[in-house]
Amino acid sequence: MDDFTSLNRTIERIVGIRTSQYKEDYIKRRVLSRMRISGKETFEDYHRFLILDNGEKESLKNALTINVTEFFRDPDVFRAVGQKVLPDVLGTRKKIRIWCAGCATGEEAYSYAILVREYMRMSPVDATIYATDIDRVVLDRAREGVYDIKALKNLTEQQIRRYFTLREDGKYEVKPTLKEIVRFSHHDLMSGVPAARFLDLVSCRNVTIYFNEKQKKDLATLFYEALSQGGYYVMGKTEYLLRESEGLFTPVDSMQKIYGKSPVQ
Ligand SMILES: C[S@@+](CC[C@H](N)C(=O)[O-])C[C@H]1O[C@@H](n2cnc3c(N)ncnc32)[C@H](O)[C@@H]1O
Secondary structure, eight states, X not given: OOHHHHHHHHIIIIIOOOGGGBOXXXXXXXXXXXXXXXXXXXXXXXXXXXXXXXXHHHHHHHHHTOOOOOTTSSHHHHHHIIIIIHHHHHHHHOEEEEEEESOTTTHHHHHHHHHHHHHHTTSOOEEEEEEEESOHHHHHHHHHTXXXXXXXXXXXXXXXXXXXXXXXXXXXXXXXXXXXXEEEEEOOGGGSSOSOSSEEEEEEOSOGGGBOHHHHHXXXXXXXXXXXXXXXXXXXXXXXXXXXXXXXXXXXXXXXXXXXXXXOO
16 A cells, blocks of 8 residues: 555544545645645654644644634625525425525525525524534534634624624624524535435535545535425536536526435436
């Protein structure tokens, strides 16, 4: 077994990331970046260091599951969801179930919660947003729901006042009116099991960029099965459906990467 393969086995075992399910090149780039930072020249040296150093295990895990996110990331996407998806789902039923898969520190899930709450201002609806991630550290931060003012740059003054409380330390905490409709939980998208079923919307944005082709295909099937008939799938702006998965979804807004679940043939 070569040094990189042996290092990968150790990462799977002690860091808890299934490296074999990601593109090899992706893992290699992240590991090389950690090697540069920690001053290790070979995979073998870095391997030994990783086994002994608990801080490095955490740093590598963070490097492998980059958690960059923001409220209303790509605002046009959320505008299109507000204009096309919500009226369709909530028009008659007054109930919505959303799965925000790979939610990082919570901004995406709370953005959907704001969108739904704004829509609900006219009439009460029953809403649940299942927000999941593989990284327990970001999930704790998401549950806490405390953000710097900089993180709220895509929100209007009115939305900030309505949905956040300014704390004494100058940070903004998400109000219970949003927290009560978002359920954060740990979930590995590679587990093959959905975090919820009978969904109206699955939003999995900027997550599959780290996945290999088989993983992307399996994930599209998983989302298809988790959605109700008439449900929607939202991808990240730079993500795309593989040709094999194109039959599962029909474009609703190709620019904003919003798809509808194709009817069963
Ligand atoms: C770049 S963030 C995207 C956050 C948010 N969806 C957005 O678009 O702003 C990617 C997230 O995917 C999560 N992730 C990576 N692999 C995952 C997996 N196998 N299962 C669940 N989450 C995963 C990471 O932990 C990270 O929080």
